[in-house]
Amino acid sequence: EPEVTQTPSHQVTQMGQEVILRCVPISNHLYFYWYRQILGQKVEFLVSFYNNEISEKSEIFDDQFSVERPDGSNFTLKIRSTKLEDSAMYFCASRTTGGGNTIYFGEGSWLTVV
Amino acid sequence: GENVEQHPSTLSVQEGDSAVIKCTYSDSASNYFPWYKQELGKGPQLIIDIRSNVGEKKDQRIAVTLNKTAKHFSLHITETQPEDSAVYFCAATREAAGNKLTFGGGTRVLVKP
Numbered sequence: 001e002p003e004v005t006q007t008p009s010h011q012v013t014q015m016g017q018e019v020i021l022r023c024v025p026i027s028n029h030l031y032f033y034w035y036r037q038i039l040g041q042k043v044e045f046l047v048s049f050y051n052n053e054i055s056e057k058s059e060i061f062d063d064q065f066s067v068e069r070p071d072g073s074n075f076t077l078k079i080r081s082t083k084l085e086d087s088a089m090y091f092c093a094s095r096t097t098g099g100g101n102t103i104y105f106g107e108g109s110w111l112t113v114v
Numbered sequence: 115g116e117n118v119e120q121h122p123s124t125l126s127v128q129e130g131d132s133a134v135i136k137c138t139y140s141d142s143a144s145n146y147f148p149w150y151k152q153e154l155g156k157g158p159q160l161i162i163d164i165r166s167n168v169g170e171k172k173d174q175r176i177a178v179t180l181n182k183t184a185k186h187f188s189l190h191i192t193e194t195q196p197e198d199s200a201v202y203f204c205a206a207t208r209e210a211a212g213n214k215l216t217f218g219g220g221t222r223v224l225v226k227p
Contacts, residue, residue: 004157031213033214035215041219042203042217042218042219042220043158043203043205043215043217044217045214045215045216048213048214056214091157091158095213101146101207101209101213102148102160102163103148103160103213103215104160105150105157105158105159106157107155107156107157108155108156108157
């Protein structure tokens with residue numbers, strides 16, 4: 001079964017450093033998402049991306065965050081200057097535009113900011 | 115915006131018993147309600163979903179019901195097995211609005227053998 005793949009699975013970074021989380025969405029999907037989950041809390045929407053631009057973003061997704069689809073397969077989330085409170089599991093997700101709106105999630109990238 | 119509340123936060127059941135998780139939502143325009151199962155260290159996996167034109171949907175031991183008037187929906191797992199132990203999240207969205215999912219707080223289900 002096709003799946004969303006994410007790298008790295010776990011990253012530890014110093015506060016203030018830049019981090020790039022990578023995702024390979026399912027190949028025929030055209031909508032891409034980033035969500036995050038702080039330990040023990042609910043999954044929160046960060047941003048959606050369609051047709052090479054952000055279609056919606058949450059208040060969490062401030063100027064420190066950016067997304068990019070640098071080629072035909074990757075979808076990245078960059079955090080420019082990490083803060084302690086950015087420590088969380090970050091999930092990439094994707095869906096097709098076709099019938100049904102199932103969103104498929106990756107396994108997540110666990111980010112620890114120290 | 116949409117707000118989804120989920121109860122209970124933890125649920126312990128004996129193997130073979132049923133488990134019921136309830137969610138309420140606030141946005142009457144929401145029309146798509148998926149349920150995800152999250153095992154430790156993994157991403158959410160869709161287990162069942164329901165759209166607002168349907169009141170109930172079943173898939174083997176799992177069923178979901180939706181009451182649009184009351185704005186609540188529930189997940190029912192029958193004949194629970196130890197492998198059903200996980201965190202379950204409900205979510206809601208407007209399908210026409212890009213599918214930004216709003217999640218409930220999650221229910222940690224423990225099935226005791």
